[in-house]
Amino acid sequence: MAKSRARHMGISVRIIGRSHFDAKAFSSFLNSEGLSWKRSLKASQIEEIVEAAGRICYMSFGKKQSPRSNREYIRHLVCMGHESVLEHASWTFLVTGVSRGFTHQLVRHRVGFSFSQLSQQYHDETEAQFVEPSAVAQSDKARKAWKRSISLSKKAYDEILKSLADLKQSVASAVDKRELMRALRSAARSVLPNATETKIVMTANARALRYFLRIRGSIPGDEEMRRVAAALLKKVRPEAPSIFFDFEIGKLGDGSPIVHWTGVAN
Ligand SMILES: Cc1cc2nc3c(=O)[nH]c(=O)nc-3n(C[C@H](O)[C@H](O)[C@H](O)COP(=O)(O)OP(=O)(O)OC[C@H]3O[C@@H](n4cnc5c(N)ncnc54)[C@H](O)[C@@H]3O)c2cc1C
Numbered sequence: 001m002a003k004s005r006a007r008h009m010g011i012s013v014r015i016i017g018r019s020h021f022d023a024k025a026f027s028s029f030l031n032s033e034g035l036s037w038k039r040s041l042k043a044s045q046i047e048e049i050v051e052a053a054g055r056i057c058y059m060s061f062g063k064k065q066s067p068r069s070n071r072e073y074i075r076h077l078v079c080m081g082h083e084s085v086l087e088h089a090s091w092t093f094l095v096t097g098v099s100r101g102f103t104h105q106l107v108r109h110r111v112g113f114s115f116s117q118l119s120q121q122y123h124d125e126t127e128a129q130f131v132e133p134s135a136v137a138q139s140d141k142a143r144k145a146w147k148r149s150i151s152l153s154k155k156a157y158d159e160i161l162k163s164l165a166d167l168k169q170s171v172a173s174a175v176d177k178r179e180l181m182r183a184l185r186s187a188a189r190s191v192l193p194n195a196t197e198t199k200i201v202m203t204a205n206a207r208a209l210r211y212f213l214r215i216r217g218s219i220p221g222d223e224e225m226r227r228v229a230a231a232l233l234k235k236v237r238p239e240a241p242s243i244f245f246d247f248e249i250g251k252l253g254d255g256s257p258i259v260h261w262t263g264v265a266n
Pocket residue numbers: 108109110111112215216219
């Protein structure tokens with residue numbers, strides 16, 4: 001791995017939405033059944049959704065409620081492999097400062113994820129930023145080559161757009177103009193590199209997130225993925241420590257983060 005400290009990428013992860021537990025509605029159901037539920041005082045709304053869903057499976061309320069706390073209850077569900085219950089909790093993230101190369105890997109996750117990403121057909125990329133991999137900074141030669149390549153790509157993008165812009169004048173309707181712009185940007189974007197910065201909104205349920213963190217968060221050679229995985233975990237763990245109890249964030253020699261799954265243990 002890197003000898004020098006990793007250059008910190010401008011990755012940003014914001015939670016812009018999350019599941020809401022309607023305790024009042026749930027209580028009204030319990031009342032209608034003549035049941036009670038001893039809730040854990042410290043449990044968050046998201047943790048309570050999971051617990052409530054799990055308890056519905058066995059109707060373990062009132063006398064049938066075990067003395068387990070919310071944390072113990074969710075841990076037990078995970079240990080049993082009863083993880084579909086975690087799918088009721090989800091977050092919506094806005095992820096920025098990441099490369100198109102990274103998001104291409106991200107969107108391969110099909111189950112429990114939804115994505116909305118900045119379009120390179122509708123959005124003019126003339127002012128696009130580029131995400132420089134930390135590894136490039138370790139060699140002057142590599143860095144120069146990287147910068148030269150980015151600069152050439154930017155120039156080519158601008159030139160392609162400009163040289164085809166005259167075509168726009170000859171098109172009459174707004175719809176045709178819009179489609180022509182789409183075609184022009186499609187042609188121009190073909191020269192943009194994997195490093196092009198992008199923005200993506202991602203909704204993921206807790207089960208899918210746990211799976212993602214496990215398989216993607218600890219690959220030493222994939223720094224951008226590790227950084228995003230660690231940033232996601234840092235955001236969701238304070239909101240639902242019961243759900244992410246078996247993950248830890250460590251550091252590699254270059255100071256970049258790595259997500260460890262410690263494995264479930266009863
Ligand atoms: C180290 C590593 C290297 C990789 N290298 C490459 C590569 O070289 N080329 C490449 O194309 N991709 C590569 N990938 C991507 C990988 O193949 C997956 O596409 C990606 O990680 C998403 O994982 P997933 O399909 O398990 O997740 P999801 O799509 O979120 O699916 C989650 C789980 O649901 C189940 N599932 C989903 N769809 C189906 C289905 N159709 N049939 C049966 N079960 C299903 C599976 O159990 C799956 O694990 C790599 C991933 C990793 C982690």
